[in-house]
Amino acid sequence: MIFINPLLSYAALFFAIVIExxxxxxxGKSEHFTRLMPTLTCAVFYAGSFYMLAQRIKVKLRGLTPVQYRNQSLLSA
Structure with missing residues (x-):
């Protein structure tokens, strides 16, 4: 599993917002998904945004699953 620098994770969050x-x-240009190219472009940008968000979450959870992270937080409290 590749971990990225926490500073880069904030950059990933910023780019995820911009891409979204x-x-x-x-x-809006897809006109209710009736135009093919704007619809595909929208889907590609949304997929890129979700990927960048996943990179940020991966750093936040430090390689743990969400359930493991929650349990670790509950045990330390």
């Missing part, structure tokens, strides 16, 4: 905003702009 760009995808949302294409969502």
């Amino acid at each position: 905003v760009i995808g949302t702009m294409f969502l």
Whole structure:
């Protein structure tokens, strides 16, 4: 498993937000998903946004699953 620098994880979060905003702009241009290219572009940007968010969450959880992270937090309290 590859861990990235915490500072880079904030950059990933920033880019995820930017990519999601760009995808949302294409969502309006897709005209209720009736136009193919804007719809595909929107889907690609949303997928990129989810990938970047996953990278940020991976750093936050320090390689643990969400359940393991929660249990660790409960035990230390």
